[in-house]
Amino acid sequence: MADTVQFYLEQMVPELEDLENKNLFSKTEIKAIVKKRTNFEYALKRRISKKVDYLRYIEYEMNLEALRKKRKSRLESKPAKQSLSDYAGTRRIFFVFERALRKFNGDISLWLQYIEFAKANGANKTLGKIFADAIQLHPTKPALWIMAASWEFEENANIVAARGNYLVFCFYVGLFVQLRLTLTPLLSTVLMQRGLRLNPGQAQLWHEYFRLEQLYIEKIKARRKILGIDQKSQGLKELEDTENGGNDTEMIKLPTVTGGEFGDMDEDGQEVRAVKQMEESVAEKMREGINPILNGLLSTIVYDNAIQAIPDDLEFRAKFAEIYNDFSDPEVGLQHVYDTIRRDFSEKEEARAYLASRPLYVKSEEGGQAALKINDPKFVQAIRQCIQEFDSCVKDIPTILMWELYAGFLSEWRETVTEPNLKKYFTKLLLKTLNTAEKKQLKSAKLYISWINVLSSQDNTTNVLEINERACEAFPNSVDLWLLRIELVDKTQTQSESVMAEDQLFQTALSKNGASFRLWSAYVEWIEKKWQDDVLKSDIVDELLTNACRKATALLPSLVESTSERNTIKDYVLGSHVVLAARMSGIKKARETYKRLINGSFPTLAFYKACLQVEVEYGKGQTAVSQSQYLYEMALRLNVAREETYLAYIAYLNSQKLFSKATAIYAKAQQEVRNRELFEQEYQKYKDGKSSEERTVLGEPSNDDEDTEMITTSE
Numbered sequence: 173m174a175d176t177v178q179f180y181l182e183q184m185v186p187e188l189e190d191l192e193n194k195n196l197f198s199k200t201e202i203k204a205i206v207k208k209r210t211n212f213e214y215a216l217k218r219r220i221s222k223k224v225d226y227l228r229y230i231e232y233e234m235n236l237e238a239l240r241k242k243r244k245s246r247l248e249s250k251p252a253k254q255s256l257s258d259y260a261g262t263r264r265i266f267f268v269f270e271r272a273l274r275k276f277n278g279d280i281s282l283w284l285q286y287i288e289f290a291k292a293n294g295a296n297k298t299l300g301k302i303f304a305d306a307i308q309l310h311p312t313k314p315a316l317w318i319m320a321a322s323w324e325f326e327e328n329a330n331i332v333a334a335r336g337n338y339l340v341f342c343f344y345v346g347l348f349v350q351l352r353l354t355l356t357p358l359l360s361t362v363l364m365q366r367g368l369r370l371n372p373g374q375a376q377l378w379h380e381y382f383r384l385e386q387l388y389i390e391k392i393k394a395r396r397k398i399l400g401i402d403q404k405s406q407g408l409k410e411l412e413d414t415e416n417g418g419n420d421t422e423m424i425k426l427p428t429v430t431g432g433e434f435g436d437m438d439e440d441g442q443e444v445r446a447v448k449q450m451e452e453s454v455a456e457k458m459r460e461g462i463n464p465i466l467n468g469l470l471s472t473i474v475y476d477n478a479i480q481a482i483p484d485d486l487e488f489r490a491k492f493a494e495i496y497n498d499f500s501d502p503e504v505g506l507q508h509v510y511d512t513i514r515r516d517f518s519e520k521e522e523a524r525a526y527l528a529s530r531p532l533y534v535k536s537e538e539g540g541q542a543a544l545k546i547n548d549p550k551f552v553q554a555i556r557q558c559i560q561e562f563d564s565c566v567k568d569i570p571t572i573l574m575w576e577l578y579a580g581f582l583s584e585w586r587e588t589v590t591e592p593n594l595k596k597y598f599t600k601l602l603l604k605t606l607n608t609a610e611k612k613q614l615k616s617a618k619l620y621i622s623w624i625n626v627l628s629s630q631d632n633t634t635n636v637l638e639i640n641e642r643a644c645e646a647f648p649n650s651v652d653l654w655l656l657r658i659e660l661v662d663k664t665q666t667q668s669e670s671v672m673a674e675d676q677l678f679q680t681a682l683s684k685n686g687a688s689f690r691l692w693s694a695y696v697e698w699i700e701k702k703w704q705d706d707v708l709k710s711d712i713v714d715e716l717l718t719n720a721c722r723k724a725t726a727l728l729p730s731l732v733e734s735t736s737e738r739n740t741i742k743d744y745v746l747g748s749h750v751v752l753a754a755r756m757s758g759i760k761k762a763r764e765t766y767k768r769l770i771n772g773s774f775p776t777l778a779f780y781k782a783c784l785q786v787e788v789e790y791g792k793g794q795t796a797v798s799q800s801q802y803l804y805e806m807a808l809r810l811n812v813a814r815e816e817t818y819l820a821y822i823a824y825l826n827s828q829k830l831f832s833k834a835t836a837i838y839a840k841a842q843q844e845v846r847n848r849e850l851f852e853q854e855y856q857k858y859k860d861g862k863s864s865e866e867r868t869v870l871g872e873p874s875n876d877d878e879d880t881e882m883i884t885t886s887e
Contacts, residue, residue, distance in 0.1 A: 177213040181206065187260040194257065196243050208232060216271065223279065226272035230265055237261035262293055277309050280316075287319065299323060318380045375488050378478040382492060385470045386499045392466065393500065468505050475505075479512060486523050489513055497541040521569055525577040528561035546589055555585075559601070572616045575609040579622050586626075602626055617643065617650035624656055633664050651691050654681035658698075671707055674698065675716070686727055692741045695720065696748045703756065710756045714765075717749040725773045739776060746773060747782030759790040763799060770806060777817070780807040797828055814844060815851045819858060 517523030586598035620643035754762035825834035
């Protein structure tokens with residue numbers, strides 16, 4: 173080990189001498205640098221090296237290199253010839269990264285840091301090797317393939333290499349067979365072929381490869397436009413020539429060809445005609461309207477092979493439509509995507525709804541797709557097309573889900589539009605749709621909720637109560653329907669009448685949905701609100717909550733741990749009863765309440781925590797201390813999370829300066845806890861006043877170029 177470290181240190185000598193000769197570092201600083209590097213090298217050579225040692229070494233070298241550059245820029249008035257020290261620091265960082273990745277080659281985050289450092293330093297040759305090594309070790313990580321292709325295309329302007337990174341992936345599903353005649357050099361390495369064959373189902377890779385092809389076509393079109401050889405520019409030129417009638421006086425006229433000269437040319441006429449014919453043929457094929465590449469042939473092939481690899485994912489296909497809208501002239505490609513969705517998902521409700529809503533979405537100016545604006549003249553026509561398509565959908569697929577999607581579409585646009593006539597149109601159509609669905613016996617809780625919301629917004633009290641009642645009878649397990657019904661009773665009846673009616677509805681709803689935490693919490697909040705509004709007196713509230721605690725306990729009377737939603741309900745209802753008793757009548761009533769519940773409701777640890785919190789907020793004096801001790805003792809009887817409960821009990825006793833009692837409880841805990849070692853560790857942390865999260869392993873390095881503590885501080 174010492175020999176290896178000494179070898180590495182000896183290699184630093186020329187670099188350090190160069191730094192001293194340039195007056196970038198003093199002799200004292202160079203000694204400190206040597207000492208730091210020695211410590212780092214020995215740390216890397218320990219029997220079990222750690223990733224953090226490599227990261228510390230890299231961070232130190234990066235800070236040192238940044239300091240060297242700043243000092244050099246201040247000392248040199250004009251750029252000087254480069255010497256060894258100008259690139260030795262960066263080379264050393266690369267070397268440490270390589271050693272780290274030989275040891276921890278499975279760490280993706282370390283590879284990404286290495287890639288980012290190489291990019292920041294413009295090491296293009298090294299980057300190529302890094303990507304090859306990373307992909308070889310991690311062929312199933314789409315992020316690495318995408319980064320490699322993006323770097324090849326954007327930084328190196330190498331579409332062949334970039335395309336190859338994705339095409340190798342597509343080899344397994346047959347894309348290479350279709351493109352081999354035109355893109356022969358793409359599959360450059362067997363390694364990439366083997367790597368991407370493992371990932372035929374990676375949606376992200378397909379999307380990014382598709383985006384790559386679209387971006388490449390877009391760049392070609394932009395170049396043609398700049399050169400004036402695109403289809404639009406050529407059309408404008410022909411139009412100008414026609415308008416000028418071929419008599420532009422400002423044009424430079426070519427000299428006329430005499431008969432003799434023409435005869436001389438005729439000797440090679442066949443060759444000239446052949447060349448001209450070839451040029452015309454090439455020009456014709458390169459026209460945008462005819463050239464299949466510029467028409468998006470490659471993108472279409474990529475998409476077709478992608479849906480073969482991932483055939484049953486609507487969201488996957490919809491993403492291709494979004495990508496198309498990021499580029500110019502997306503109409504043909506979009507239509508192909510929609511046609512394949514209609515072909516392959518003709519019986520899927522979500523797909524039909526997606527296609528039915530397409531007329532309302534267009535390409536936005538910023539890229540991507542956006543909904544038509546309401547003031548757009550095309551909006552009304554698009555709405556009509558959508559309605560016609562949805563009408564066709566519910567006829568072809570007469571299912572509840574299809575009607576729900578139709579009603580959801582109408583509800584969404586009804587809330588979006590502000591123009592009165594349009595809102596009235598959507599409201600009328602939505603009511604008609606919901607009524608038709610019910611007549612066809614295609615009912616669901618979701619459809620009824622939409623119906624109730626629409627009628628409530630129109631203040632149609634009679635109909636909405638009738639429909640809500642029918643809905644609760646048809647779907648008694650829908651909590652949303654019951655809560656809507658209770659809310660409607662509260663709005664439509666007098667205060668005295670509504671309290672009894674609402675309580676009865678809550679009781680009925682809870683009898684059918686006893687395991688719904690949402691319904692129980694709504695009931696407790698309703699009781700508390702009625703007490704705050706002085707509608708219910710304290711004794712009535714106590715009676716209602718006592719009955720609620722009895723029913724909640726009856727759900728799971730034998731368990732003491734809060735491990736399910738039903739136990740969470742019991743914790744919440746019992747704890748709320750104690751808290752509300754303290755708020756209504758003070759701590760004395762709260763103590764009576766929780767003692768009664770402890771004796772008859774099988775309380776959990778969460779209940780005792782709620783009671784202790786009440787003692788902290790409302791209790792005072794020695795009585796509060798004794799009652800808190802009683803609660804801790806009762807909580808320890810549960811034999812649940814005893815280590816944490818004992819530690820909390822000891823901490824409480826120490827806070828009240830009951831040190832002898834705390835010592836006794838600690839001795840008792842040592843005999844009763846299951847994991848004594850873990851308890852001792854947590855107890856020591858408590859005594860030290862620090863948690864494991866507060867302890868730090870790494871110090872923060874200095875980045876100040878004037879502060880040489882970064883160099884001189886020992887490890």
